[in-house]
Amino acid sequence: MAFETFDAGGFERFCSGLVAAGFSPVRDTDLKVWTGPIRESLRPLTDRDRMQVVFYDGWPLRYAHVSVEGLKAPHVYTGTICLWADDDPAQVEGRNLDALWARLDTWAKATQTNFGVADRALDSYMLFEGTSGYRLELPLGDLLRSASNGTIIDLTAHLRNILFQVGVERDTPSFMGVLYHRRKIINPPVDLDQFRDALAHRQREHLERGLAARQDADMKTPSGGLDFAVLTWPRFDGQPDAIALGFSGYGAKVLAKAHAAFPSDFTGRRRRAGPDADLLAGKRVLVAGLGSIGGSVALLLAESGVAHIKGYDGDTLMSANLVRHVADKYSVGYNKAIGVAAEIECHAPWSDFDMVDKDLPFAPAELADSVRGFDLAIDCTGSAPMTAALSIVCAQERVPLITGALFHQGALLRVRRQAEDDTPISDRDKSTDYLGLPPDDPQPLGAFLELGCTALVNSAPPWAAQRAAADIVAAATDQLLQRRVLPDEQVTVLRPLAAAPFVVIGPVTA
Known part of the structure; x- marks a missing residue:
């Protein structure tokens, strides 16, 4: 079957250009693989005189890759050169053969100037003579906090599928490992001999003792000696670079392959909280209602970097709630706040979640005591009386308020902000500046009764x-960071209704 592309005409032109450059298709590859003379810009990097151009399914949305057998250089994996990242939309430029050659020549020139330090750091394990297919996760920042040149740190890891986890206890056999730190490494080691040479004398002796203690074992079986070793050194931005090796065999037959290494420490995880995490860290937020909406709100706030959250909910998590709730089945039978707390501890350990297994009080003085001192209160109860009460009390206590709820079985979403200079939420029903929502149908489509309920769900x-x-x-976040770019009231149609102006999906204004 002929190779299928998203641009048949463009593919024919590209292949014609390959033929003109001396390339020919490899037999039985359906025109996916072509071989031809090595590009002039690549000659300083290899003694090979041939290279391949390989088409991937999805061409030209995915570019044709260039491969040279045995090529070792930054941004090369098993001979294939990475010219664009897999998710880079700019790779469509490679639909033109001249553009592909130009990109290749630029890459070749960069290898001779040794790329930048950041670029080299991306490929440390890929440059090694063999990769294992396993990953190793370790709390790198924590381990290196007091490390100095020549440091030796003994490690243990447990294997979970293809992931070795350092510092995570499991009911599985322990793998023995070590971390070596050096003050400066110019080029990452590409084989076990270079790995040894990069170590200080005492580190090298430690490595040899650990390898000598090995019994015959593959990488997924503890050997009784050293099963893995990690070499770290400072990178240009103060963050560490690392290469992790896994070992198999024993004695003179020890074989080393590189694991892909990933940080699991607090700092490495928190970087994924986003650019606002540091700004949100000092904020205190109260969340009323930890159901399907409020539980997700609390978790998202924590994941985004908010360090202090207090959540109120007096309800118990039931199995039926799991369809929409962030908590898992192990929290069924417990208060919803407990389930949310467990998820926050897992996803965002930097966040202090203070759970209250009861609802916010309605009594004005008690409610005022509850909200006082917070940077923001968020109402996810879906209760009109509680929203009104919070509106009055938060205005008195000068605590900003965000309230959000769904209407008409999720057809309408309304998010309101009450902060300084905003009209109090409790007064908005009397104002023509705000959009009134259509009344719910007394017997809405899809509503149902459950055992023990006295009202439709x-x-x-x-x-x-x-x-x-x-x-x-x-x-x-808009309010906490004082950006105030969002309106004080947002009504969004998620599913069209018959009543104007809610007939079109999207935001609706008064």
Whole structure:
């Protein structure tokens, strides 16, 4: 079957250019693999005189890769040169053969100037003579906090599928390892001999003793000696670079291959909280209601960097709640706040979640005591009386308020902000500046009764609850960081209704 592309005409032109450059298709590859003379710019990097151009499914949305057998250089993996990242939309430029050659020549020139330090750091394990297919995760920042040149740190790891986890206890055999730190390494080692040469004398002796103690074992079986070794050194931005080796065999037959190494420490995880994490770290937020919306709001706030969250909910998590709730089945039977706390501890250990297994009080003085001192209160109860009460009390206590709820079984989403200079939420129903929502149908489509209930359950789909939580957190972040670029009231149609102006999906204004 002929190679299928998203641009048949462009593929023919590209192949014609390859033929003109002396390339020919490899037999039985359906025109996917072509071989031809080595590009002039690559000659200083290899003694090979041939190279391949390989088309990937999805061409030209995915560019044709250039491969040279045995080529070792930055941004090369098993001979294949990385010219664009897999998710880079600019790779479509490679649909033109001249553009592909120009990109290749630019890469070849960069290898001769040794790229930048950041670029070299990306490829440390890929440059090694063999990769293992395993990953190694370790709390790198914590381990290196007091490390100096020549440091030796003994490690243990447990294997979970293809991931070796350092510092995580499991009911599985322990793998013995070590971390060596050096003050300066110019080029990452590409084989075991270079790895040895990069070590200080005492580190090298430690490595040899550990390898000598090995019994015959593959990489996924503890050997009784050294099963893995990690070499670290400072990188240009103060962050460490590392190469991790896994060992197999024993004695003179020890074989080393590189694991892909990943940080699991607090700092490495928190970087993924986003650019606002440091700014949100000092904020205190109260969340009322930890159901399908409020539980997600609390978790998203914590993941985004908010370090102090207090959550109120008096309800118990039931199995039916799991369809939309962030908590898992192990929290069923416990208060919803406990389930949310467990998820926050897992996802965002930098966040202090103070759980209260009861609802916010309605009594004005008690409610005022509850909200006082917070940078923001968020109402996810879906209760009109509680929203009104919070509106009055938060205005008195000068605590900004965000409230969000779904209406019409998730067809409408409304997020409100009450902060300085905003109209109090409790007064907005009397104002023509704000959009009134259509009344709910007394017997809405899709509503149902459950055992013990005295009222219809109006159930929104899970995606609507997640959308509500995301919009509430966006409004909360907007207020906490004093950006105030969002309006004080947002009404969004998630599913069209018959009543104007709610007939079109998207935001609606008064």
